[in-house]
Amino acid sequence: MRLLPFAYAVRNLGRSPSRLFLSVAGAAMVVLLILVAGGFVNGMSRALRATGGEHNVILMGAGSEESVERSEIEAGVPGVLAASVAGVRTRAGVAYVSPEVHVMLPVRVGAAARTTTQSSGEQAAAAQGSNTASMSKPKGRQVMMRGVTPTAALVHESVSLTEGRWPVSGADEVLVGRMAATVLGVAEIDVQVGKAVMIDGRPWEVVGRFSAPGTVVEAEVWLPLADLMTATKRETISCVVLTLDPYNEETGEGADFGDIAAFTKTRPDLELVPMTEREYYGKLANFFGPIKIVAWVTAGLIAVGGLFGGLNTMYAAFASRIRELGTLQSIGYRRLAIVWSMIQESTLATAAGGLIACAVGVFMLDGLAVRFSMGAFGLMIDETVIGLGLLTGLALGVVGALPPAIRCLKPTIPVALKAV
Template sequence: MIVLGAGSEESLERSEIGARAPGILSASVQGIRRTAGMEHVSPETHVALPIGLDAAGGATDNGLVRGVGHAALLVHPEVRLTGGRWPERGSGEVLAGASAMRRLGVDAATAIGSRIMLAGTPLTIVGTMQAPGSTIDGEWWMPLEDLTTLMRRETISCVIVDLDGATLGDVQAFTLSRLDLELAVLAERDYYASLLAFFAPVRVLVAVVAVLMALAAALGGASALAAAFSERVRENAVLETLGFPRHAVALDVLLQCTIVALSGALAGGVIARWALGGMLVEFSMGTFALQYGPGSLMLAGVTGLVVAIVAAALSTWRWIGLPTPEALRTT
């Protein structure tokens, strides 16, 4: 769970609590998880800062920097060190997330020892980390004391706590008993759920735009396919004079449209999965990965089938309305 400043429940970056709050919390709440005698209590500072390569003409970016201690690895078990070592206090060192390095154009294979500029301060990358599927993968970590010194602040942003026996109500009772600390407590899941709700209108807008673009592409494909098959009015009439019933000829057109549309849709789906699957899309201070799974491939197939049905209906509509002699004279 997250203990943060009262009134800042919607943004850890805006939260500020006293640096002594973690110690008071540990002493006041019984039932905090321990590993090898170390409590799962991680004081952290979250700050958005400009980051760039320490080189002339180097790339620049706005990144999320997190000041942490060793306890951060206890409360964030999804984090995995992939190279180098943990940054030391007072040495101007940082730990780089995989997505954060990719955004800045740093090669993960040669990242160790690279220099970056954080808000005008040169720092050295001494370790790399991964946390797939989480925001941490796009963050920069450095010692808590170094970040607070860099920001010239005496407060921290929050405390991340793992409980073992205690409950959310116990921590809430602590925050209510110490009004002087001005604390609030949220389950981590609830915090990110509130962020998700905040961005819900943006997600709806993106979904509407995506549906409109997909609909335009599907109608364009159906129109092109119908135009290709609608020129076969005379051919269909010839098949009818040879003894094939109209429904059989129409079914043949539908089958051909289905083969063409499904082949194109599935080929496009496979190419999209190969080219776009896992691609990182950058925005402001973060990234998100494009996921293309079996469901997306199935959606491509269903869309191709719908396009085929619409194209077959459009291409046979003209022929069905004509008598056979007139259809044979059609050019």
């Protein structure tokens, strides 16, 4: 079968700039949405997956496996674990055992913090006066606070201090993650080193910032374990995170998860449940599964809506040249060759839209921080998502052209030649 020249399809695009714009913009919007949905699902999955260390085991209180925030362990347990569990990684005499408290607390920064500070001062000065100011104070945003000891820096290998220093216990100092500003809904400048954040009604100074690329930890605020326990009036910790040295069959050193599980069974008095850190965050990822499905379904529905819009635009484009289609057939071009040319035309427009969307996705959306209940993560628009976006663009072109093309080629040649 002989095809129509490619130039015919290309030049047909220029016949109606407004239609071309609609086709390109419509396809770009649909593809962009697919990229956002894909980037969202990808980013969330990666953040939760990457958060768990490969050799880390998290020990929580029995019955609290679903959420570390609800977990409670006696404060002395980390010492027992360090002394009793063989195979825990040790460097320079320091065991990789990190006792931690995880708690969501409202945090205020910037204008919100200043308002609160000011209103507290006014209240003190007015002594028993009107409490209008305090009633109108803005609520802070919930942020995951992690009370840690310096061993946390050993256990969580992805965490690295990028600015400032480690907080000193008892000095009301905190470390903030790279994405904390996103979670707090403030500018980066508001959580710079030297700034204050309001936690539990009093200011805490930001003394350092850390990054943990691609993990939800980046959205957290870290502070000394003892300080957080005091601030939250708790005597127990939430969990203990251990890093194991992988078991070596030749030397017989190291441990694996089974060893930890066996230990917790031999010490029921500690009421511990072990879980690999990856398994824990994997379960959290499953918890967010429905959100991912909703993201895809929403994107899919809007894509279908976009497809109908595209069908309408392409039908208008093809219907305006039915006589020309009849002429091409009278010359000897087969219907299939003409349909192919129409698909080329439509696909060129939607592919252009797809490419524009991909450029926007890569240069403007990739890494864009998104808040969610666990903290924040960056949209992850990788090769797979880009490929999916481009495929969607191409599919929009093909599927959007076929029905209008078939409909416009339905009349017999003599009828088509009479078309206005």
